[in-house]
Amino acid sequence: MAAKAEFIWFNGEIMPWENAQVHVLSHAIHYGSSVFEGVRAYNTPKGPAVFRHPEHTKRLFDSAKIYRININHSADEIMESTRELIRRNDLKNAYIRPAAFLGDIGLGLRANPDAKADVVIAAFEWGSYLGEGSLEAGVDVGVSSWNRLAANTMPTGAKAGGNYLSSQLIAGEAGRHGYAEGIALDIHGQISEGSGENIFIVRNNVLYTPPTTAGILPGITRDTLTILARELGYEVREESIAREALYLADEIFMCGTAAEVVPIRSVDGIQVGEGKRGPITEQIQKMYFGLFSGETEDKWGWLDYVNA
Ligand code: PMP
Known part of the structure; x- marks a missing residue:
């Protein structure tokens, strides 16, 4: 880029x-x-x-x-x-x-x-962060050998330049192992986030995302998708998630401003669900991008028009 x-x-x-x-x-x-x-x-x-x-x-x-x-x-x-x-x-x-x-x-x-x-x-101008076609096809990811930061070392709630040394280790390792992105665990071994994205896991029609205490940056896209998923009638739970939940999920997607909403089709070489974008991920993507095409009504006043 x-x-x-x-x-x-x-x-x-x-x-x-x-x-x-x-x-x-x-x-x-x-x-x-x-x-x-x-x-x-x-x-x-x-x-x-x-x-x-x-x-x-x-x-x-x-x-x-x-x-x-x-x-x-x-x-x-x-x-x-x-x-x-x-x-x-x-x-x-x-x-x-x-x-x-x-x-x-x-x-x-x-x-x-x-x-x-x-x-x-x-x-x-900047296109899809995780590559052309990633939003439809999904990406393969791996759990990183690097943990996210401990809460009493550097606060992950701050979006500070220094935090991205951790992200560079995670993203760099993932790339060398042939993955589009790395998923980091927190210092307690629970799922944290990607190097530059938050994560959602879908199982039995319920969405799960790690809490702010899991060494994550509390993402604005994460907040947006939580609101949109609830609007669609899904239960969204913010709770501590064990690594194996990645392997047993029906669907997983990552989200962030740059990455947008990206389906995950495998973790550590283990297929997630059907190994392609799942129906709930697709529904949430449609609602998210609908905000910009006008198909989703912006009830929340989230759009700041540049020429208003
Ligand atoms: N986690 C990290 C480490 C990030 O860099 C980002 C991107 N800013 C996110 C999560 C997602 O945050 P947001 O949705 O606010 O872009």
């Missing part, structure tokens, strides 16, 4: 993509002191709309709060700048990457508490 668009927003200004530069001794480069979001805009019948924009922006500020990173802009300013950037780049569908990080503030680990973060918003 070569992320690129004509313009990017950096510290309050829209500028040519190439002009957004940081110093090589930036704090975030050395110590991972960054927080970020992954957001998508979809081309709806009423033009491009950012999905669950306030929730993503809130999570960016929450992540920053946990690490005491000062974002010198309001949430409204970040959201309006995002809409403006989409318009300036003339994007219809977009992946949006806001980030706040400690820049050229000196190299002490104890950053000056008054230091202002550098803030960037990028918006560009």
Whole structure:
């Protein structure tokens, strides 16, 4: 994926993509002191709309709060700048990457508490994260030898750059073993999440997803799909899930802003259900993507229209 668009927003200004530069001794480069979001805009019948924009922006500020990173802009300013950037780049569908990080503030680990973060918003086109056709065909995954982070080491509820070292280990190992993605267990051996996605398991028409205490990032897509599945009449339970449930599931799917809703057809080489996208997964996908095509009524006000 070569992320690129004509313009990017950096510290309050829209500028040519190439002009957004940081110093090589930036704090975030050395110590991972960054927080970020992954957001998508979809081309709806009423033009491009950012999905669950306030929730993503809130999570960016929450992540920053946990690490005491000062974002010198309001949430409204970040959201309006995002809409403006989409318009300036003339994007219809977009992946949006806001980030706040400690820049050229000196190299002490104890950053000056008054230091202002550098803030960037990028918006560009990005297709299916787990590959062309993954949404229909599903993917093969493996349980990772790496666990997700322990709660008292780094908080997984913060979407912080440093957490993605764990994700890189999981995703890298999965790739070397021929899997599209790795599923990590938490430090207690229960199912946590993928390197960049939450997970749902379907058994006997009930949906199960690990709780926030399982070392997961509480995903906004996870929340969306929980609401949509309940709307469809399914029971959704947030509970601790044992590894073997992956092998005995009728259906499994992963979800995230970038990955969207991806069926899993095998885990560790063991076929899941019929070994293809299951009917409940398909129904939930249809309802999810229907939000953007207009087939699913947006009762929740989840679409933030860029040209409103
Ligand atoms: N877990 C991790 C580790 C992630 O990086 C992501 C993607 N942001 C998710 C879960 C899914 O979160 P969301 O649905 O909010 O994109």
